[in-house]
Amino acid sequence: MDSEPLIPDRTCGECTVCCVVLAIDHEEIQKDAGIRCPHANKCCRIYARRPTPCREFVCAWRAIPGLDDDWRPDRSGVLLYPDSCEVGGKTVPALTIHLLHDPETTLANPSLLAFVAHQVREDRRLYLGRLGYPGFRHLRAQLNSPQMLAAAHRGTAEVRAILEQAWTFLSNQPHPQHTLSHRGNHVRSADEVRTSPSDGISAG
Numbered sequence: 001m002d003s004e005p006l007i008p009d010r011t012c013g014e015c016t017v018c019c020v021v022l023a024i025d026h027e028e029i030q031k032d033a034g035i036r037c038p039h040a041n042k043c044c045r046i047y048a049r050r051p052t053p054c055r056e057f058v059c060a061w062r063a064i065p066g067l068d069d070d071w072r073p074d075r076s077g078v079l080l081y082p083d084s085c086e087v088g089g090k091t092v093p094a095l096t097i098h099l100l101h102d103p104e105t106t107l108a109n110p111s112l113l114a115f116v117a118h119q120v121r122e123d124r125r126l127y128l129g130r131l132g133y134p135g136f137r138h139l140r141a142q143l144n145s146p147q148m149l150a151a152a153h154r155g156t157a158e159v160r161a162i163l164e165q166a167w168t169f170l171s172n173q174p175h176p177q178h179t180l181s182h183r184g185n186h187v188r189s190a191d192e193v194r195t196s197p198s199d200g201i202s203a204g
């Protein structure tokens with residue numbers, strides 16, 4: 001979710017990344033991370049009556065000026081997740097960068113490196129994330145270190161090196177377990193429904 005105004009005319013189009021990679025734990029809909037919502041197929045097939053959390057969520061690509069169409073998550077392989085963190089006892093907005101594809105290639109993307117450097121120079125709270133999967137939460141590593149700030153002023157090669165270190169760190173951490181706290185509207189992928197068709201959980 002994001003309180004920033006959306007960019008006019010920037011729409012999700014055929015992207016359904018958030019409908020796949022994110023966990024949703026709300027009384028109206030429950031879904032594990034990494035499971036494609038069965039309503040997602042080139043767009044939301046129940047868009048007009050989609051649940052409340054789906055109405056409230058937009059990724060940060062839809063709200064940050066200066067990012068072009070190539071930054072749409074399904075095209076860029078980068079999900080900019082509107083996050084938050086504690087600074088001086090206050091909750092402030094943050095951004096978590098989730099890599100959807102090969103991290104080595106994505107972390108070499110000049111646009112991503114320039115974006116990270118700019119955000120850090122502007123003192124915006126930034127994390128690198130590692131996506132969760134069914135039953136497990138995502139991880140994140142903060143990027144606003146003095147080392148990163150210095151790198152952001154010097155050039156993107158150093159920014160890339162720090163991002164790669166952060167990715168290595170995340171890759172060696174265990175993901176925290178995640179048990180959905182709401183029940184009754186658990187949506188699952190068609191594959192899941194086929195593999196366990198008799199457990200009584202609705203797929204729709």
Ligand code: SF4
Nearest residue numbers: 012015017018058059
């Ligand atoms: S990830 Fe962003 S662009 Fe893609 S469907 Fe979700 S909100 Fe729309």
Ligand code: SF4
Nearest residue numbers: 019037039040044054
């Ligand atoms: S109900 Fe629609 S918007 Fe919500 S997760 Fe499923 S496909 Fe996405």
